[in-house]
Amino acid sequence: MADTAGTPAPASIAGGFLALGDSYTIGEGVDPAGRWPMQLAAALRREGIDPGEPRIVATTGWTTDELDAGIDAAHAQAPLGGRHALVSLLVGVNNQYRGRPLDEFRGQFAALLERAIALAGGEPARVLVLAIPDWGVTPFAAAHARDPGLVAAQIDAFNAACREQAARAGAHWIDIAPVSRERGAEPAMLAEDGLHPSAAMYALWAALALPAAREALRR
Numbered sequence: 001m002a003d004t005a006g007t008p009a010p011a012s013i014a015g016g017f018l019a020l021g022d023s024y025t026i027g028e029g030v031d032p033a034g035r036w037p038m039q040l041a042a043a044l045r046r047e048g049i050d051p052g053e054p055r056i057v058a059t060t061g062w063t064t065d066e067l068d069a070g071i072d073a074a075h076a077q078a079p080l081g082g083r084h085a086l087v088s089l090l091v092g093v094n095n096q097y098r099g100r101p102l103d104e105f106r107g108q109f110a111a112l113l114e115r116a117i118a119l120a121g122g123e124p125a126r127v128l129v130l131a132i133p134d135w136g137v138t139p140f141a142a143a144h145a146r147d148p149g150l151v152a153a154q155i156d157a158f159n160a161a162c163r164e165q166a167a168r169a170g171a172h173w174i175d176i177a178p179v180s181r182e183r184g185a186e187p188a189m190l191a192e193d194g195l196h197p198s199a200a201m202y203a204l205w206a207a208l209a210l211p212a213a214r215e216a217l218r219r
Contacts, residue, residue, distance in 0.1 A: 015085035029191030034199025064108035133180030140195035
């Protein structure tokens with residue numbers, strides 16, 4: 001067994017990591033350790049940065065307005081605080097899936113991003129905005145006769161709105177959409193439902209988010 005007596009413990013970061021979203025953040029169909037926020041936190045610890053156990057405010061099926069209400073409910077249950085060292089925001093797929101208007105999404109997402117920044121102590125550089133993955137490549141989409149080209153076009157439009165607002169606010173943009181398209185149909189990258197990502201896919205997302213998270217936490 002290796003001698004770890006001289007290995008320093010990861011430096012704890014005050015404020016913690018708050019992850020806001022929907023099924024892609026709560027990790028529908030995977031073990032808790034496989035969720036991408038958990039994998040990102042573990043990767044940071046391996047680099048000597050301890051963001052603490054991520055607090056996840058997310059539920060499968062949530063749209064932007066439902067996440068907004070969910071943040072209120074989570075705060076009422078256990079105050080969230082306003083000085084998180086890292087806040088992530090990934091939401092919008094259910095707006096697209098339900099056929100909700102892009103303009104409505106744009107306004108609601110802007111309000112959520114503003115809340116995320118406030119929860120990060122007013123520091124947008126501590127906020128990670130993740131792109132919406134393209135579920136149109138999945139077996140679920142094929143089984144339900146969904147047009148992958150149409151899904152892709154709609155996801156692109158929603159992501160363009162997210163990317164624009166993240167850039168304007170000064171938050172980090174993490175574009176996970178390409179890898180979701182390139183590898184999202186692979187069985188190993190899917191949970192049992194053929195729709196949601198597996199822990200292996202979430203590991204790719206965590207790797208994409210790691211440089212921005214590292215930068216935010218070393219500020």
